Amino acid sequence: MLLRLVPMLIVFGALNFYVGWHGDLLLSSLWPAFPRAVYWILFAVIAFSYLLGRMLIGDGSGIAAAPGRLLKVVGSYYFAVFELGFLLVVLADIAALVAYLCGADMSAFVPAAGGIVVLALLVLLAWGSRNAWSPVARTYDIEVAKKAGDLKTLKIAVVSDIHLGNTVGNRHLDRLLPQVNEWRPDLILLAGDVIDDSIEPFVRRSMADRLARLEAEYGTFAVLGNHEYYGGHIEEYVERMREIGIPVLRDETVTVAGGVQIAGRKDKTAEAADPEGRLPVRELTASFDRTRPIVVLDHQPYGYDLAAEAGADILISGHTHRGQFAPNHWITRRLFELDWGYLRKGSMHAFVSSGFGTWGPPIRLASRSETMRITVHFKEETA
Template sequence: MNKRMLLTAIPILLIFIALSLYVGWHGALLLSAVSPGYSRPAYWIVFAIVAFSYLLGRLPLRPRLFFRLLKVIGSYYFAVFEFAILLLIAIDVIAAIVRLSGAYHEAFVPIAGGCVLLVLIALLLWGSRNAWSPVIRSYDIEVDKTAGGLSTLKIAIVSDIHLGNLVGNRHLDRLLSLVNGWQPDVVLLAGDVIDDTIEPFVRNGMAKKLAQLKARYGVYAVLGNHEYYGGHIEEYVKRMKEIGIPVLRDETVWIADAIQLAGRKDKTAESMDPEGRLPIGELTAYLDRSLPIVVMDHQPYGYDQAEVAGVDILVSGHTHRGQFAPNHWITGRLFELDWGYLRKGDMHAFVSSGFGTWGPPIRLASRSELIHLTVRLKGEPH
């Protein structure tokens, strides 16, 4: 971890610890009300393990099954942590009002605690349903360029599958059904196919599932930030190549000898790849602007530069649309487009909320999705 990342991580960790203590204190308060004889040391030890289980689960220790379980527990804790903070702040405000009114009763804590637990369970169940029940977003656009004899191009766009210990072959089966059933011309995997480490991807034979994706002109992928975080890029690229899926790293390929597809390295390459990544203008400098140019770039930055570079269709993911509310308010301000479709000059930009999930398989105010994009072209010139 470099100095810059360390300086960013320390304040975040301190805030996380402080807020976790806030959540843990309320849990202790509820236990004191319903079971006064509980063991306080045991409670705080268990709570600390749960709160830091995601980090503990990433330690390269054995038995691996135990540490994988810790990582799963820690993933769900992230959702509980955020929802609990929002709910507990509201409860504390209500408690203050009740106290000031003189109507406070000792039954308030167990009743309020029970309500918080019920709402938490409801949010987790609804969020789980949104995560595991992907939807199809369909778009139909026109690109005013010829592309040989092609008049239409059907593109299936998939981003942020995050294959790992939580998202696995069962969710891939859903993807195969939704993609292959549509019979696309091209499938674009717009980054974060795997979730950090490549180990569960290999152990569970997920490459064999991905190999079943079918498209007339092929399946192509780019790297996301999580492929970089995992540190297994060369092995990942090799395994994808073995199943016929090229991972484009600042590279361009032809689709049907008429459409130019460029795949950018992820923005993370600027800090984690010794070679960095090419500016979009350099990547497209030698492309034929009279023919359609499609670009995959995992993180949706630099729309102005992409438009100037002559990009017709820009495909991204990364944001998850915040994954669960109210995070979508933040992503909506961080990115020019954090989800959906944007027309910028002659460029059509798309950002998918992702097919999988990072951390907990929970989505609120977002859905796991697959994009069906139909591109209308001018066809063969007369």
């Protein structure tokens, strides 16, 4: 991990120097007397504030925890400022080259271009913040050609990637509860990354009390995401969820409503981070009756062919955030067979949610915080 981290930090530092240098140029043109050393110290602290914050937080009990949490939040926002700022600065440099070749007055160009970049960045951040904090409900109607006892329809509410922590907290959960409960779902599925990494803010701010208010006739079930593994408090998290009546399925199965079979997979991270690994999906569903509906809950949207071969009628995932903010969605579109929305693969219905919360900055561009409302109609095939 250290061998991978060092090159990443070097690249991150170099790209930040590129962005910071442009900020220095703009500041020099607008406020020549401002000390350059002060600017670069402040810039370096902000650029690496997420990493510094995580180091200071520790287990959340020390005297440095409070400033650490502040730095982590600042650093979360900075990720969006950095990426969007980098792209805007590149465009500004291209414009500067064209202006220079055309003989423009470059002393006037710098503050003008800098002002446009800053204004564009503020607009993108404001719009992205609105998309992150104003979740929508996506609705889907599907048909599964199987019988589920006497059940004709099943309303499934899907929530993924809440990322509860220092940035996303109880206020955002207060947006979740009415959006889910007012629809009156029969079943609620939490598709991983309920917490961001550390369980400390989840406990300190009693977020489980909010999750306990989710209401569904056949219950609420969750699976682990990669961020629960990153935090390293899985057993405590699973126990706290159990206490509020939300089982976390770790390569476990359950049958609800007299015939709907649910398989909850460990996250793909378990293949490296869990000494027991995780079961292949075909082994997890081996005991299921294939004449009855099978729902597979798997945080990361991989292995669609294997899930279909294992008998899954519905596969539900999250993880991708659809890139969270543009142009990252161009990358996720190529990394995953389905990075957001709905896909029919043979008789299997696959869903990937862009997530209700956010990782890092609460900014979304070309994506939106969401819940999914899936209405399943059961209709047994006739010969």
